[in-house]
Amino acid sequence: MSDSADRSWAEPLATGVALADAQLRLRWVNPALAELLAIGPRSAVGQSLAVLLHRPEWMALAQRALHEPAPLQLRGIDVPSARGDAARMDVSMQPLPGGELLLEVHALAPPAPSETPLSATLRGFAHEVKNPLAGLRGAAQLLQRRIDDEQLRSLAGLVIAEADRLAALANRLLRHEGGAARMGPVNIHEQLERLGYLLLAESAPPALRHDYDPSLPDIHGDADRLLQLLLNLARNALEAGARTLTLRTRAEPVVRLGERAARMALRVDVLDDGPGVPLALRDTLFEPLVSGRADGTGLGLALAREIAREHGGELRYTSRPGETVFSLYLPMGHAHD
Structure with missing residues (x-):
């Protein structure tokens, strides 16, 4: 793609297309992308790709994309324009021979006023997985x-x-059943034992350790969604390189949960021996579509946090090399201001 003839295919496209060099400087943008960003196609040449990928972690992914064999995806990111507004876009980054990077940018329709960006993304995902789930079952x-x-x-x-459980979750995300959680008494240790059974069925099962407080009472929650949250935490740890997981439960007095405080909370820890959370991701780890892996979707931890908050709880973590702990806090009894 070294001359204008090579790029002529992209000129009439409604999809935004850009080419960056190995130093992540823009070499060319097509008219559709120039219009999205409200910049002149010629004035963009030579500028940093940060004009489009304005967050450091996105630029870090672009740098990594130069050396990856397959495209990297950024989904649903807010890209500012020279007009002062921002548009939600999907960005695909494809490495090219010669050390260049090709970007395709798709503007997304804004979500409904009552719908979060994560919910809109999850609904689309749920729609796509229902047919494969039926075949799997x-x-x-x-x-x-x-x-x-x-x-x-x-x-x-x-x-x-598991196919039935995931189909039920997909139906709720698609609002076939109102989308509301099915709340009732939940024995958290039963869910952790079920989690362990699922993990031991993996192709490379981890070493599992249990450290339970057997005196903990049932909590009020949706058993399937809480299991999904815990499964997301565990699989995230395994995909990051952990070999041993410790599942721990405790009662925690006086915990701040969002804008309210719980006199007593259930704390569920998923502790792993992996390499730890990369520094570049620590401030945005729970945001949708942020992943430290080339093949990651960036949905697991975002969904886990949404489920925690749906239950009036919080999801937090501490991390250092060799020990990362994700802690789920859920209210026991009534929270107060």
Whole structure:
């Protein structure tokens, strides 16, 4: 893409397209992107890619994208324009031979007034996974009917149960069932044991340790959503390189949860021995579509925090190399101002 003829295909596109060099300086933008950013196509040449990717962690991902074999994605990011406004966009970054970076930018329609950006993204995701889930469940049912080994039948049953649970979550995200959590008494230790069973069925199961306070009472919550939260935390740790997970429960007195305080809270810790949270991500770790992995979606921790807040709780973490602890705080009894 060294001359104008090479770029002529992108000139009439409604999709914004840009080319950056190995130093992440813009070499060219097409008219659609220039209009989105309210800049002149010629005046953009030579400027830093920070004109588009204005946050340091996004620029760090762009630098990494130069050396990745597959495109990196930034979904639903707010990109400011020279007009002073900002538009929500998806950005794909594709490395090219010669050390250049090709960007495709898609402007997104704004969410409904009552809908958060994360909720809109999750609804789209839920729509996409429903058909594969149905196929997965059907295949597991066939296996369960045709195999005689009791352990394999049990694993097929686990696949069916998880497909049903994820389908139910997808339906709620799509508001087929009102979208509200199904609240009731939840024994947190039963959910942690279920989590352990799911993790041990993974292709590379972790070493699991348990440190429970058996005196803790049931809490009020949605068992499926809380299990999803805990599963997101555990899988996030494993994908980051952890080999051992410790599941710990405690009662915590006087905890601030958002704008309110709980006289007593349940604390659930998921402790791992991984490398720790990268410094570049620590301030934005729970934001949607932020991931430290090239193949990450950036939805797991954002969804976990949304579920925690849906239950009147909070999700926090501490991290250093060799020990990262994600702590879920849930109110026990009534919170007060």
